[in-house]
Amino acid sequence: MRIFFSVIFTLLILALFICAVYARKSGKPIGKSVSILCFSLLLPVIGNLILLLSQNEFASTIGCYTYVIGMDLMAFSLIDFSMAYCNVSWKRNWRSHLVYILLTADIVQLSLNPFLNQAFGIESIVVDGSLYYRLIPYMGQIYHRFAVYMTLFISMGLFAVKTIRVPRIYAEKYYVILLTMLLAGAWQSYCIFSRILIDHSMVGLGAFGVILFYFAVIYRPFKVLDRMLVNVASSLSEALFFFDNNGRCFWANKQGLKLVQLKAEYIENATAILSKMFEDFDKKESEWTSKAVVGSNENARYYGLKKQELTDFKGRTIGSLFSIQDNTESEQQLQQELYNATHDKLTGLLNKDALFEEIKERLSQKSEIPYWIAYFDIKDFKIINDIFGKDMGDFVLQKIAKWLNVHSTSDWIYGRLTGDAFGICFTSADPRIKMIEKQISKFVLSNGSVEHNILIHVGLYKITDPSIDVSIMIDRAHVALNTVKGEFNRHVAVYDDQMRDQVLWDQKISAQLEKAINEKQLRPYLQPIVDKDGKIIGSEALVRWIHPDEGFMPPIKFIPVFERNGMIAEVDKYIWRCACEIIASWTGKKSDLFISINISPKDFYFMDVYAEIMALVKEYRIDASRLRVEITESVMMTDVENRIAILDKFRKAGFILEMDDFGSGFSSLNQLKDMPLDGLKIDMKFLSSAQENKRSKTILRNVIKLSEELGLFSLTEGVETIEQYSMLNEMGCNLFQGYYFAKPLPVEEFEKLVESEP
Numbered sequence: 001m002r003i004f005f006s007v008i009f010t011l012l013i014l015a016l017f018i019c020a021v022y023a024r025k026s027g028k029p030i031g032k033s034v035s036i037l038c039f040s041l042l043l044p045v046i047g048n049l050i051l052l053l054s055q056n057e058f059a060s061t062i063g064c065y066t067y068v069i070g071m072d073l074m075a076f077s078l079i080d081f082s083m084a085y086c087n088v089s090w091k092r093n094w095r096s097h098l099v100y101i102l103l104t105a106d107i108v109q110l111s112l113n114p115f116l117n118q119a120f121g122i123e124s125i126v127v128d129g130s131l132y133y134r135l136i137p138y139m140g141q142i143y144h145r146f147a148v149y150m151t152l153f154i155s156m157g158l159f160a161v162k163t164i165r166v167p168r169i170y171a172e173k174y175y176v177i178l179l180t181m182l183l184a185g186a187w188q189s190y191c192i193f194s195r196i197l198i199d200h201s202m203v204g205l206g207a208f209g210v211i212l213f214y215f216a217v218i219y220r221p222f223k224v225l226d227r228m229l230v231n232v233a234s235s236l237s238e239a240l241f242f243f244d245n246n247g248r249c250f251w252a253n254k255q256g257l258k259l260v261q262l263k264a265e266y267i268e269n270a271t272a273i274l275s276k277m278f279e280d281f282d283k284k285e286s287e288w289t290s291k292a293v294v295g296s297n298e299n300a301r302y303y304g305l306k307k308q309e310l311t312d313f314k315g316r317t318i319g320s321l322f323s324i325q326d327n328t329e330s331e332q333q334l335q336q337e338l339y340n341a342t343h344d345k346l347t348g349l350l351n352k353d354a355l356f357e358e359i360k361e362r363l364s365q366k367s368e369i370p371y372w373i374a375y376f377d378i379k380d381f382k383i384i385n386d387i388f389g390k391d392m393g394d395f396v397l398q399k400i401a402k403w404l405n406v407h408s409t410s411d412w413i414y415g416r417l418t419g420d421a422f423g424i425c426f427t428s429a430d431p432r433i434k435m436i437e438k439q440i441s442k443f444v445l446s447n448g449s450v451e452h453n454i455l456i457h458v459g460l461y462k463i464t465d466p467s468i469d470v471s472i473m474i475d476r477a478h479v480a481l482n483t484v485k486g487e488f489n490r491h492v493a494v495y496d497d498q499m500r501d502q503v504l505w506d507q508k509i510s511a512q513l514e515k516a517i518n519e520k521q522l523r524p525y526l527q528p529i530v531d532k533d534g535k536i537i538g539s540e541a542l543v544r545w546i547h548p549d550e551g552f553m554p555p556i557k558f559i560p561v562f563e564r565n566g567m568i569a570e571v572d573k574y575i576w577r578c579a580c581e582i583i584a585s586w587t588g589k590k591s592d593l594f595i596s597i598n599i600s601p602k603d604f605y606f607m608d609v610y611a612e613i614m615a616l617v618k619e620y621r622i623d624a625s626r627l628r629v630e631i632t633e634s635v636m637m638t639d640v641e642n643r644i645a646i647l648d649k650f651r652k653a654g655f656i657l658e659m660d661d662f663g664s665g666f667s668s669l670n671q672l673k674d675m676p677l678d679g680l681k682i683d684m685k686f687l688s689s690a691q692e693n694k695r696s697k698t699i700l701r702n703v704i705k706l707s708e709e710l711g712l713f714s715l716t717e718g719v720e721t722i723e724q725y726s727m728l729n730e731m732g733c734n735l736f737q738g739y740y741f742a743k744p745l746p747v748e749e750f751e752k753l754v755e756s757e758p
């Protein structure tokens, strides 16, 4: 018996020691309290072991003291541990103070025992021929037990309160420790009161130490983890489905249940529902993603699925997790963004980029019937905007979009290109121009009260090579449109080879302009202007291009090109500079001569014409009156007030201003009343049969008279014969220009001509 319990006690001591050291090293906040408690639990066990093994009174006395004092120290650390474990602050806790007082008093009382013999004594008994010692309790021992029991009860009380207060899943550890405490206490009491020879309740004490070590240091609340994971899983926005390794669904979170509309107990049926949603649901791969759309149009919902295989710590598959995300909102947002990026806000039609893209894609599909591009815009849309306001302009564009939506057939791809321009790609064996003409002529806009006729021009291009850039096709349709833009009774044009040649020509000479200017291929020719006596008093600068390949080029071949693309400004600036340079170089007989320069209406869009010319005059220090300025009435077609102000500035600065090609336009007479002018330039071309036609003569005579009465000088250009000259002279015309006198001449020839005059 002695040996048996000695071994048991030694093992307990070892176990408690290991627990104490481990708890200390665990680094956990509670570790210290646990370590102290385990160490203090060692003492009663050691005491009992000594008592068990002692063969004389001295040894047994040592054993008894170790035991009882050890119990007190154990009680100290028990209350300390209990408070730490149950999160009770000991500062404000009267129970701990009570325990401390009781235990301290007990230690004092016990230490008096050797002198007063009031706590316990030692007696020896012989059992089965062996000598044993045991403790005889006196009064002091009763106090000792009271103090230790108080500690135990208070500790148990703390644990009991905690067991009730904490959530159920946490209660487990408190509950077990409480129970062990109770058992150990009961066992101890039994041993004490039965005055049993060997206090085997030490086993209970040791077990208590080990158990609380386990719960406080090692134990991890897996149930809590479980619960927490379930909570986390349920709070996720994704629907989660857990499948076991047999492919059976055994759990789904709230979102999952909602998605498949099943109750938790029928979750096994989720497999069938999910397979219906996701085509590739039974795919065997360990990880994959998939997408599904449920419903259609506005009610469509978009889902993304992700499968993940789950493994145990050895890497064996234990099941799989399917997470399904409802992407409807982001998908709708994406679609809205895509719509915004590809559609025009105002009309809801495809925008330019999207239209090009769609046409490109359509053209990649072969078609028996040829594809066409139509480019159309609204005539004078700017005027609609200016006169009726922007809202009306927008209304017109929306009306056109609506018309397209209603009248288009399924093979049309159409969209808005820019401001008032729209593009269509369609198939047709041969578009019937007359029908299109008829259709667009009917385009009447009504906003309830007012009806407004909208004129539309259409350019068509038949796609012969679908591989060329869509923008080029649109450009070609646009080129076709430009050919009918100025016309009043023709509104539809089909792009043809001649137009193509024109475009090629335009591109070619536009690319060459800069070099031509730098290399002086562009030159001013001077055509003499004479007075009543035929004496040269000045000239008009007319540009010529001495082209390395094309040879001598008259302006008709390139001026209109540059007027279309705005490069005319470069040509004019260059010619004006040449004119100033020539004037500045003239001396002697030539020092009174003037040069007339031409200003294109387009120049006003690309520069400050007045500032530009003024700067040249200053640079070459010439008299402004020697640089005459020719403008046509078309200059006054737009921005009238501004233009008048510019012309005023020219006159005030001393320039002489002439209206070119008077009589060729529609409103020359009308312009006359407001335009600041010095002279009228009448072109014989418009009155070519002046000699023969009586009416023409009358007009010519009256125009000359009119200019005289308005205080303007008159200049007739295109004078080819002596008859014309004398007739005009008779009519009172002031100045003359024309082949009769001289053709436009290279500068040196012109100068020689002047020098040769008498």
Ligand code: C2E
Pocket: 527, 541, 542, 543, 554, 555, 556, 559, 568, 571, 572, 575, 598, 599, 600, 660, 661, 717, 718, 719, 720, 737, 738, 739, 740, 744
């Ligand atoms: P425009 O300003 O009316 O110039 C007069 C045109 O009439 C010139 O044609 C001239 O050569 C031609 N001409 C002169 N006398 C006669 C004649 O007796 N009979 C006939 N049939 N024609 C005659 P050109 O030089 O071919 O210029 C044509 C047009 O090109 C000019 O008409 C002008 O509008 C434009 N142009 C010429 N040079 C320039 C320039 O440097 N800048 C600008 N913006 N336009 C220019």
Ligand code: CA
Pocket: 540, 598, 630, 660
């Ligand atoms: Ca002219």
Ligand code: CA
Pocket: 660, 661, 681, 683, 717
């Ligand atoms: Ca002219």
